[in-house]
Amino acid sequence: MNWVEIKALNKLYHTGEVKLNQTLAKSPVFKNHCNALEIKRERKSFSRKDVFIEVYEKRYLKDFEKYESFLDEEGLLKPQLRFNKKDIELLIQFKEGIADGSLLKLKRDLEEAQESVRGFSLMFFKNDKYLDGKTLLIDAINSIFGIILVDNKSQQYLYILQCHKPKLIILCENVNFLNRDKIPRENGYELWYAGGRNIPKLEYTYNIRREMSIYYSADWDKDGLEIYQLAKDKIPDLQLLHPDGIPRSIKRTDHKSHWKHPDKPELISGLKEEYYSLKDLKLIKELIINNQWITEEGNSLKTMIKNITQKD
Structure with missing residues (x-):
């Protein structure tokens, strides 16, 4: 229920009628009250019955007064509020x-x-x-x-977050980490952002890599790992960072990247097996089985780099 519905219920309570609009016409709250015969939908409005007054005072009035007071104090009571x-x-x-x-x-x-x-x-x-x-x-x-x-x-250009004494390069799928300079600069991480799938430009980066190791930080979902493969095609020595973030439900987060062949995790969503370590493949299969993903921003750059460099 959004503020338009909350405000309309209050108006209906006080005045007995509220004009019909697109939000209220689709509102499950108003539909439920109509089904319970507490309010009535007219051609251009909703009207209330006497029973609605008691229902409103019991369910909504206290919350409305609390919300309205807060929104007013914060200067948020604007026509566009949703x-x-x-x-x-x-x-x-x-x-x-x-x-x-x-x-x-x-x-x-x-x-x-x-x-x-x-x-x-x-x-x-x-x-x-x-x-x-x-x-x-x-x-x-x-x-x-x-x-x-x-x-x-994000902009579709190669962004570089530089530091005084770079020790390595991390190519990031998303721009999030580049907007936070403290940790990368304190630890000698030079961060690159190419713009999601816009990675053809990476084939021209050989001369600016200065023979440093280069790693890839990804969203661990179908799209994110496909982008990693495209990037590795341009930079063959690119190493994938293994995530330390918490897996999240694709369904509950309304995520748009869905695994292929969810009933056959051994197919690893059509990804190229040779691009991944045994540890990576195990995680990918678990994510597919559980219909989960790991967002890049949920990981720690320091932890991922520590884990991969200790392994090396």
């Missing part, structure tokens, strides 16, 4: 946590890590892309925490 109920409740928790000090360490960690919009989205919402395009919600988060989450818009 926050859903869970968004509002989470923002209230953030504000209360900052006020009572329980989230001050998180605030410092977000600042220290130069956290991105997608990184924050991965922490608190159902997937890393949930906040994409939700400018008003991002602004509210920034305002409550007193921070600025790093934008995650």
Whole structure:
């Protein structure tokens, strides 16, 4: 249920009628109340019956007053507001946590890590892309925490995050890690970003690699590993970093990259077996069996590099 529905229910409670619009016409909440004979859908409006007054006061009134007060205090009561109920409740928790000090360490960690919009989205919402395009919600988060989450818009060029004494190169599938310079620069990691599948340019990078080892940081899903293979075709000595992040449900996160042949994990989704270690292949099969994936941003660059260099 979003703010449009929440506000409309309150208006229906106070005035007895609310105009029909596209949101309310598709609203399962309004449909349920119609089915329960508590409200009635007219040609251009909804009207309430007397029984709805008691239902509203029991189910909704207290929450509405709480939400409206919070949104008003934060300057968010705007015509374009479409926050859903869970968004509002989470923002209230953030504000209360900052006020009572329980989230001050998180605030410092977000600042220290130069956290991105997608990184924050991965922490608190159902997937890393949930906040994409939700400018008003991002602004509210920034305002409550007193921070600025790093934008995650990508450009189709080869970006390089340089450091004073580079020890190795990490080619990243996504731009997230390049937006946070502290850890790479402190550890001598030079980060490259080519722009997802836009990797043909990599065949021209031989002269700028300076004979350093080069590694690949990927989303561990079908698309991410296919991109890794395309990149390795351009850079044969490219080494895949094994993830340390937590696998996430593809279904529950509404992820768009789905494994091929889910009933035959031994086919490893049509990937090229020779591109992977036995450890990699074991993980890929487990992800396919469990219908899971591992997002690149959920990994630690330091841990992945430590594990692969110790192995070497």
